[in-house]
Amino acid sequence: xxxxxxxxxxxxxxxxxxxxxxxxxxxxxxxxxxxxxxxxxxxxxxxxxxxxxxxxxxxxxxxxxxxxxxxxxxxxxxxxxxxxxxxxxxxxxxxxxxxxxxxxxxxxxxxxxxxxxxxxxxxxxxxxxxxxxxxxxxxxxxxxxxxxxxxxxxxxxxxxxxxxxxxxxxxxxxxxxxxxxxxxxxxxxxxxxxxxxxxxxxxxxxxxxxxxxxxxxxxxxxxxxxxxxxxxxxxxxxxxxxxxxxxxxxxxxxxxxxxxxxxxxxxxxxxxxxxxxxxxxxxxxxxxxxxxxxxxxxxxxxxxxxx
Amino acid sequence: xxxxxxxxxxxxxxxxxxxxxxxxxxxxxxxxxxxxxxxxxxxxxxxxxxxxxxxxxxxxxxxxxxxxxxxxxxxxxxxxxxxxxxxxxxxxxxxxxxxxxxxxxxxxxxxxxxxxxxxxxxxxxxxxxxxxxxxxxxxxxxxxxxxxxxxxxxxxxxxxxxxxxxxxxxxxxxxxxxxxxxxxxxxxxxxxxxxxxxxxxxxxxxxxxxxxxxxxxxxxxxxxxxxxxxxxxxxxxxxxxxxxxxxxxx
Numbered sequence: 251x252x253x254x255x256x257x258x259x260x261x262x263x264x265x266x267x268x269x270x271x272x273x274x275x276x277x278x279x280x281x282x283x284x285x286x287x288x289x290x291x292x293x294x295x296x297x298x299x300x301x302x303x304x305x306x307x308x309x310x311x312x313x314x315x316x317x318x319x320x321x322x323x324x325x326x327x328x329x330x331x332x333x334x335x336x337x338x339x340x341x342x343x344x345x346x347x348x349x350x351x352x353x354x355x356x357x358x359x360x361x362x363x364x365x366x367x368x369x370x371x372x373x374x375x376x377x378x379x380x381x382x383x384x385x386x387x388x389x390x391x392x393x394x395x396x397x398x399x400x401x402x403x404x405x406x407x408x409x410x411x412x413x414x415x416x417x418x419x420x421x422x423x424x425x426x427x428x429x430x431x432x433x434x435x436x437x438x439x440x441x442x443x444x445x446x447x448x449x450x451x452x453x454x455x456x457x458x459x460x461x462x463x464x465x466x467x468x469x470x471x472x473x474x475x476x477x478x479x480x481x482x483x484x485x486x487x488x489x490x491x492x493x494x495x496x497x498x499x500x501x502x503x504x505x506x507x508x509x510x511x512x513x514x515x516x517x518x519x520x521x522x523x524x525x526x527x528x529x530x531x532x533x534x535x536x537x538x539x540x541x542x543x544x545x546x547x548x549x550x551x552x553x554x555x556x557x
Numbered sequence: 558x559x560x561x562x563x564x565x566x567x568x569x570x571x572x573x574x575x576x577x578x579x580x581x582x583x584x585x586x587x588x589x590x591x592x593x594x595x596x597x598x599x600x601x602x603x604x605x606x607x608x609x610x611x612x613x614x615x616x617x618x619x620x621x622x623x624x625x626x627x628x629x630x631x632x633x634x635x636x637x638x639x640x641x642x643x644x645x646x647x648x649x650x651x652x653x654x655x656x657x658x659x660x661x662x663x664x665x666x667x668x669x670x671x672x673x674x675x676x677x678x679x680x681x682x683x684x685x686x687x688x689x690x691x692x693x694x695x696x697x698x699x700x701x702x703x704x705x706x707x708x709x710x711x712x713x714x715x716x717x718x719x720x721x722x723x724x725x726x727x728x729x730x731x732x733x734x735x736x737x738x739x740x741x742x743x744x745x746x747x748x749x750x751x752x753x754x755x756x757x758x759x760x761x762x763x764x765x766x767x768x769x770x771x772x773x774x775x776x777x778x779x780x781x782x783x784x785x786x787x788x789x790x791x792x793x794x795x796x797x798x799x800x801x802x803x804x805x806x807x
Contacts, residue, residue: 385695511723511730513663513781514622515610541616548732548779549719555733555792555804556718 270298270317270325270390274333277483278435278475280306280413282333284326288448288481288530291318291349296390297383298322300349303439303477304330305432307411310339313360314430314439314477316353318383320394323356340410342417343399344441344479345424346371347453348379354397364399365419367426371454372398403428420468422461424454429468436474443468446481446489447528449535450496452542458501465493496526500539508547514540585673585689587642595638595648596677600684606630607688609676618698620665620775623649623690625676627660630686634660636679643672645699646741646773653767657759659728659783665775667698667741702745705738705776718792718804729787731757731806734779735794741772752778752796760789 274282284302291297297318304326305312311330316323330338341357343364344350351372354362364372376396384391408415413434420427423442430439442451443464455461469490476484507517518540522532592598610624625639637652639662649666660678671694677685705711720733735752742749755768765784784790792804 382695509723510725511721511732511781513624513732514665515612515624515663518612519610537612537614538616540622541612541620545620545779548734551723552719552721552732552734554717555720555806556716557803557805 270296270322272298272302272322272325272329274304274329275483277303277477278432278437281432281435281437281475282306282330283477283483284329285482286349286480290531290534291383291386293386293388293390295387296322297349297387299480301477301479301481302326302353303437304338305410305413305435305437306334306336307339307413309411310337312410312413312415313338313341313357315344315350315441315479316341316357316362318349318352318387319391320353320355321390321392323353326353327356340408342403342415342428342430342439343368344428344430344439344443345426346375346379347424347442347451348376348383350441350479351376352380352383352391352394352396354399355393355395358397361401362397362399363401363403365404365426365428366402367421368424368428369399369402371424371426372396407433418468418471420464421456422464423450423452425456427464431471431473436472437477438468438471438473438475439477440468440479440489442479444476444478444481444489444493446476446478446484446492448480448530449526449532450493451535452539455542457546458497458504458543462494462497462501465490465497492526492529496529499523499526500536504540504544504547505550508544508551511551514544517544584691585642591640591642591647591675595640596685599679601677601687602684604630604686604688607676607678607686609674609688609690611674611690611692613693615668615692615694615696615698618668618694618696619701619704621668621692621694621698622663622665623674624663625661625688627676627678627686627688630660630678630680633681634678635681637662638677639664639675641666641668641672641674641773644669644773645743646771648771649773650771651769655763655765657763657765657785657788659785661781661783663779663781665779666773667775668692668694668696669699670694670696699741699773700743703738703740703747703776705736706740706747711736711738716794716800716802718794718802720792720804720806722787722790722806724787725783727786729784729790730781731784731790732779732781733792733804733806734777735802736777737796739772739774739776739778750796750798752794752802754795755780756793757782757784758791758793760791765790 341362418429639649717736723730740750751772
C-alpha cells in the first residue's frame, strides 16, 4: 500500500502538474519565440495557447505579451533567465485579451506598455475575463489578478538597446491592437492581428472588413519574420494569405446568410471550406463569431417597419 | 445512464397511454415537474422530428439563439411551448399557429446556467410531441445588467421594429426585432417590463400566429417565423405596461 502511494506520488510529481514548460526558441538575432498550442483553453494546457516573445537587447530584455496567468508569467521569466542574465526592462502588451495580459503580475517591477485603448479595455473587461479564465483552466490561474499597463504608447519608434521597435496601431482584432516591428531584425510581432493555423477570434472586433483593411497595411510592412499571436512562426506571406482568405470567406458567408434571412443556428452550421482544414478551431470560432457579429449583418438587411 | 433511467421510469409510469419514447431525451431533473405544470400531465411523446437547435455553448448568455424545426412532422399544431428547464424564468414563449405557418420558429433567449431546452408541440392527435437540446453556459444571462438600458436615449427607441421578409421557395421567412429592454425583474430592482403578446395577421385580418412571450426572451426580441406563400403581414405587439407596437411587412 505504501509503495502504491509512493508510486502514485512519483507519477504525479513527474507529471509536474500546474507547471508550464516554456521552451524559448531562437528565431532571429537576439530574438526568441515561446510558442503556445493552437488549442482552446483547457484544464490540461493551463491556457498556454498563445505566443509570447522576447528580445535580448544590450539594454536588457524586451518582452512581448505576458501570457494567460501569473504562473505563466513567472515561468516566462524563468525561461528568459535561462537564456540570458540581462534583466527584463520593458514589456509590451499587444492587446488586452486574457491569454496575452494576465501574466503581468510577474513583471510588476518592469514598465508595462500598452495602447490607451488596450488599457481602457483591460479596465472594463479585465476582471470578467480573468474570472472566465479561472473557470476555463482552473488551478493554473491561482493568484492571478488583472494588472494594468504602467505606460501608454502609440504609433512611435522606441529604441531599446540597439533595437528600434516601430509601433503600429491597428483595430481589426479588438479595437486596440499593437503591432511591433523590430527594424533591426525585421521580426514582426503581430499579436492577434495574425492568427495562423488557428481560427481567428472576434470578441471585440469592430468588423471583419476593418480587419481585412488592416491586414493589407500590415502585410505591406517591411517584415522578414512573422510572429503571429497564435500559431507557428512564418517567414513568408502564408499567414497573410490564410487570414485574408478566411476573413473574406467569413465576411461573405455572414453577408449571404443575412441576405437569405437565416437565423443564427442555421449560420453556425454552415459548411467550412476544405481549404481551412488545417486551421484549428474553425467551428468553435464560427459559433462565437456568429454571436459577436451576425446581428450587425442582420441589421443591414432589415428595414424599419413599425407604423 | 441517467437518460436511460428516466426513459424507463417514464415508460413504466405512463405505460397505460399512447406513450412511447421515440426520440432522444435530455438528461433532465425536472421533466416530471414541467410535464405536470406546463403540459397538464397530458399524453406526450419524445419525437425526433421536433428538432431543437442551440449552439453547443452560449457565447453570450443574454442572447442565445434557439431554433425549433418540426417541418418533417405532419399534422396541425395547435400550440407550441418552449422552455429552458433550469432558468429562473423557464418559460420562453407559447406559439398558437394557424395552418398557414410552417412548423419553424427561431428566437433568442437568456439562460442563467447550462440547461436543457424543451419544445413541446400539441398536435391534432391530442399528444404533445417533445424535442429537446442542451446548452452549455457559464451563465448569468438572466441577471446581467441590461445592454439596452445602458444605451443613451433607449426610451425614444422603445418599440421600434426592424425586420424583413425573405423568400425561400414557396414560403416567406419573416424576421423581426423589436427594440425593448425585456426587463425580467431580476436586475437592479427594475420591475418586470417586457413584451408579452404578439400577433401576426395577413392582409385580410386573418390571424397567422399568436404568441405569448415571457421575460426569458432576450432584450430586443428577435423572432423568425416561416409562413406559407407571400401574404402581406401585419405585426401587433404589446408589453405588460400596455404599450402597443405595430409593424407592416408588405
